[in-house]
Amino acid sequence: MKNKLSCIIVEDLPTAANFLNRFCSQSGLLDVEGIFPDVSTALRFLDQRTVDVIFLDVEMPGGTGFELMDKLTFSPKVILTTSKTEYAYNAFEYYVTDFLKKPFTYKRFLEAVEKVSPPEPAAPAAPAYKDHLFIKVDQKLVKLASEDILYIESMGDYVRFVTPQKKFTNLNTMKNLEERLDPQIFIKVHRSYIVNINKIDDLQGNVIYIQKQEVPIGKAHRDQVMQRLNII
Amino acid sequence: MKLQNQTFQFHEALNGDFLNDLFTGDIAYAAEVFNDVVFELPQYWSDMETAFAANNVADLQAAAHKCKTLYAYVGFSVIKERLQTVETLCGSATDTGILVEEMKELRLQRPEAERIILEEIKRLKHFHEKQA
Numbered sequence: 001m002k003n004k005l006s007c008i009i010v011e012d013l014p015t016a017a018n019f020l021n022r023f024c025s026q027s028g029l030l031d032v033e034g035i036f037p038d039v040s041t042a043l044r045f046l047d048q049r050t051v052d053v054i055f056l057d058v059e060m061p062g063g064t065g066f067e068l069m070d071k072l073t074f075s076p077k078v079i080l081t082t083s084k085t086e087y088a089y090n091a092f093e094y095y096v097t098d099f100l101k102k103p104f105t106y107k108r109f110l111e112a113v114e115k116v117s118p119p120e121p122a123a124p125a126a127p128a129y130k131d132h133l134f135i136k137v138d139q140k141l142v143k144l145a146s147e148d149i150l151y152i153e154s155m156g157d158y159v160r161f162v163t164p165q166k167k168f169t170n171l172n173t174m175k176n177l178e179e180r181l182d183p184q185i186f187i188k189v190h191r192s193y194i195v196n197i198n199k200i201d202d203l204q205g206n207v208i209y210i211q212k213q214e215v216p217i218g219k220a221h222r223d224q225v226m227q228r229l230n231i232i
Numbered sequence: 233m234k235l236q237n238q239t240f241q242f243h244e245a246l247n248g249d250f251l252n253d254l255f256t257g258d259i260a261y262a263a264e265v266f267n268d269v270v271f272e273l274p275q276y277w278s279d280m281e282t283a284f285a286a287n288n289v290a291d292l293q294a295a296a297h298k299c300k301t302l303y304a305y306v307g308f309s310v311i312k313e314r315l316q317t318v319e320t321l322c323g324s325a326t327d328t329g330i331l332v333e334e335m336k337e338l339r340l341q342r343p344e345a346e347r348i349i350l351e352e353i354k355r356l357k358h359f360h361e362k363q364a
Contacts, residue, residue, distance in 0.1 A: 013298060015268040015305055022261070059297060083301045103305045105253045 004028070005116060007053035009035045010042045010068065011081065012060045016102055020055055020081065023109045030113065039063035043071055047191070047220050050074045053097075053116050058082040069094050070173060073191045073220055077116045129182035135161060135170040142168060146185055150199045150210045152177060154192040164211060189225050190218035197228055240359050243348050247307035254307075259363065263356035269302045270349050276302065277342065284328050284335055292331070293322030306349055311341050 007030045011017040017035050024030040033051055036042035038060050054076050056065040069078060080091050083102040091099045098112035134141040144161060153160045154174045161168040177194060188194050189208060193215050201209045206222065208215040217225055240259055242248035255262040276298040283291035300315035318334050325331065 013272065013301060015265060015272055015302060018268065019265065019305070059294060083304060084297070102301055103254055106256060107253075 004031045005052040005113075006031050006033050007055060008033055008042060008045065008051050009055045010037075010039065010060070010065065011035065011055070011057040012037045013057070016057070016081070019103065020109075023106055024055075026106065027110060027113060037061075039065070039068045042068060046072065046074075047218065049220070051076055053077045053079060053113075055079050055081050055100075056096075058084065058087050066090055066094065069096075070175065071191060072175070073188060073218065075178075079112050079116070129180075129184075131182075133180065135168055135172075137168050137170055144168070146182060146196070147198070149186075149196050150213070151193055151195040151215050152186075153215075162213070187225060187228055189221050190216050191220075200229070203229070238363070240356065242307065243352055245308065245310065245345075245348055246352070247309050251307040254305075259356050259360040263353055263360060266306055266349055266353045266356060269306050270346070270353070273299065273302055273346075280335075284331065287328050289322050289325050289328060292328055293319050296322065303345070306352070308345055308349075311338070311345050314338055314341065 058065040077097040081100045159172045206217045279295035296318040303312040
């Protein structure tokens with residue numbers, strides 16, 4: 001690892017947070033950019049900037065580490081730090097990089113950090129995206145052409161697909177959609193919104209207009225959105 | 233207890249092998265962590281007692297979990313396992329009634345555990361000063 005990785009620690013037990021912070025410094029591999037005792041303060045920080053790695057406790061006041069992962073608008077490496085092995089299955093489902101059972105030794109910590117930045121493999125072929133998707137609505141599967149989707153809005157555990165004719169609500173997560181939708185066509189503009197870039201009519205301040213409907217742009221996404229627009 | 237080959241010998245109630253792995257000989261830092269644990273524990277003990285008295289199983293489980301983690305940082309296996317039992321029982325309990333005995337045992341173990349941790353802080357600091 002040539003450059004230091006940026007990271008944050010989300011942990012409500014000061015003893016555990018200090019312990020981890022010390023390991024990060026000792027390793028010389030990580031810059032700790034913040035230590036947060038709960039999910040909401042961590043998310044406020046992550047709204048403004050991204051980090052390479054999140055060391056994430058699971059059980060914290062006001063929300064779990066898994067809830068934080070559900071709300072992330074980018075894809076950092078996540079190393080779960082918990083003293084409950086019962087979360088291992090969930091960790092697997094969330095594709096976390098590693099699972100550290102507290103208290104863990106420095107050796108075990110280093111093993112986890114090594115997994116964050118393994119030798120780079122040859123670039124894989126770009127994934128093929130379909131020009132449509134099927135979503136489950138009211139016990140049936142509805143086919144939606146990508147070109148018909150104006151934007152997608154997150155509503156807690158559900159997402160709403162907005163087309164010119166109709167809105168479809170489906171049990172899903174933004175994270176899942178981000179992985180399934182063609183990034184050439186769709187762009188995340190806010191923690192709760194993905195838009196079809198070809199459907200944007202205009203943009204004023206931090207609002208995108210698509211067929212007279214308003215979609216907010218999140219601060220953390222604004223630069224990326226501006227880069228994607230063909231501004232001359 | 234005596235000092236052997238400049239390796240700190242933790243109290244027999246603590247998991248010495250684990251603590252030696254955890255602190256890798258950094259005695260000053262071990263003292264710091266023991267100190268942090270002593271400082272943080274009363275809040276979670278209080279949370280446990282409050283939840284137990286209020287018959288709030290979920291809060292009791294959460295507080296027991298935090299206490300357990302803190303005791304783990306000082307290698308207190310016996311009390312850690314008892315807290316694990318409370319945490320596990322809370323997972324299936326509908327009220328705190330079935331935890332009366334476990335809580336009673338924990339309350340009995342608490343003062344001795346605290347005494348040992350405080351004693352270890354003194355011994356760790358003393359050992360470190362002698363090393364310096």
